[in-house]
Amino acid sequence: MRLAPFPGYCKRYIIIWLCAALALEGCRDHPAADRMEAGSTPAKAPVAPEGMAYIPGGQFLMGGKSAQAQEDELPRRSVGVSAFFMDRTEVTNLQFQAFTEATGYVTIAEQPVDWEALKTQLPPGTPKPPDSLLAAGSLVFQPTDGPVDLRDLSQWWAWTLGADWKHPEGPGSSLEGRWDHPVVHIAREDAQAYARWAGKRLPTEAEWEWAAMGGLKDPKYPWGNDPVTAAADRANFWQGVFPFRNDTLDGYYRTAPVGSYPANGYGLFDMAGNVWEWCADKYRADTYQMQTAPSEVINPLGPDTSFDPAEPQAEKYVIRGGSYLCSESYCTGYRVSRRMRSTPDSGFGHTGFRCVKNVEDAPGG
Numbered sequence: 001m002r003l004a005p006f007p008g009y010c011k012r013y014i015i016i017w018l019c020a021a022l023a024l025e026g027c028r029d030h031p032a033a034d035r036m037e038a039g040s041t042p043a044k045a046p047v048a049p050e051g052m053a054y055i056p057g058g059q060f061l062m063g064g065k066s067a068q069a070q071e072d073e074l075p076r077r078s079v080g081v082s083a084f085f086m087d088r089t090e091v092t093n094l095q096f097q098a099f100t101e102a103t104g105y106v107t108i109a110e111q112p113v114d115w116e117a118l119k120t121q122l123p124p125g126t127p128k129p130p131d132s133l134l135a136a137g138s139l140v141f142q143p144t145d146g147p148v149d150l151r152d153l154s155q156w157w158a159w160t161l162g163a164d165w166k167h168p169e170g171p172g173s174s175l176e177g178r179w180d181h182p183v184v185h186i187a188r189e190d191a192q193a194y195a196r197w198a199g200k201r202l203p204t205e206a207e208w209e210w211a212a213m214g215g216l217k218d219p220k221y222p223w224g225n226d227p228v229t230a231a232a233d234r235a236n237f238w239q240g241v242f243p244f245r246n247d248t249l250d251g252y253y254r255t256a257p258v259g260s261y262p263a264n265g266y267g268l269f270d271m272a273g274n275v276w277e278w279c280a281d282k283y284r285a286d287t288y289q290m291q292t293a294p295s296e297v298i299n300p301l302g303p304d305t306s307f308d309p310a311e312p313q314a315e316k317y318v319i320r321g322g323s324y325l326c327s328e329s330y331c332t333g334y335r336v337s338r339r340m341r342s343t344p345d346s347g348f349g350h351t352g353f354r355c356v357k358n359v360e361d362a363p364g365g
């Protein structure tokens, strides 16, 4: 199956124009099996900090696990990951509020756009947009009236002044009834600030994929290999035809309360769908091709430099897990090996995060 070309996310780039299409190729199939992976689970797993799960160390084939794998998910190679703790859920609005109240932190989306910083991400000569567009805001999903060219993100992402984590759909919206939903409109540096405050860190891309597998051998999804077309009770994603008809068979149009669907084998919720989750690694389309030495595939930290062929000027970081906007006809972000990228100063209405912690850094670790 060939997917529509999917450019990476870059909030402020969209203010001006949209990213070029990235040609994607179908890839070879990897028959998957739902048997347990032999991880290095100790006889007695360490007690996880509150709200976190213990993820045993192990070795796995990281990368594309089906014919839907994109070029940047290949080649698959054996990767080793040490044990760690991971938040069972995406960080919620209530948790993020505790952070901002304790620190006074103001997110990127709550601040005016810094044109000097923005233009470094854009092709030389890009004209400065009107000041009215550079006020504080973020990108909010708005459905289209019918089928559209899926390469053109601007048709469903609306630059919305006043949209931020406390106002997910912009002025007039609030968190009432959504305190247990994942926080959104979070830039990577916002997520890092929260993680530092919480004594945690963002997961590496390898840790994220290993954890999403939940102890299964080569699963396509965190729940195994049952087709996504029959998985509306497994995760919050888009059922219907993106971006205009959402059948909400899973019960939610946008975010869902964390933990609304079954956990994977490690006790992690929403590793597929709900919101994209920031990772620590810089994004390169050829990351997996570059990591060839054994030392590069044991707890890999990602490349030193970023490169997204669709937006060569922009520094990108990896996001994982997909969101409530993912569908079979579009990004399939709910696949455990699916990689996506976004600029670190970008927040979106479908982007949040969760944190991890080293075992040795936990009490009693």
Ligand SMILES: [Ca+2]
Binding pocket: 236, 237, 238, 239, 248, 249, 250, 251, 252, 253, 254, 324
């Ligand atoms: Ca949904």
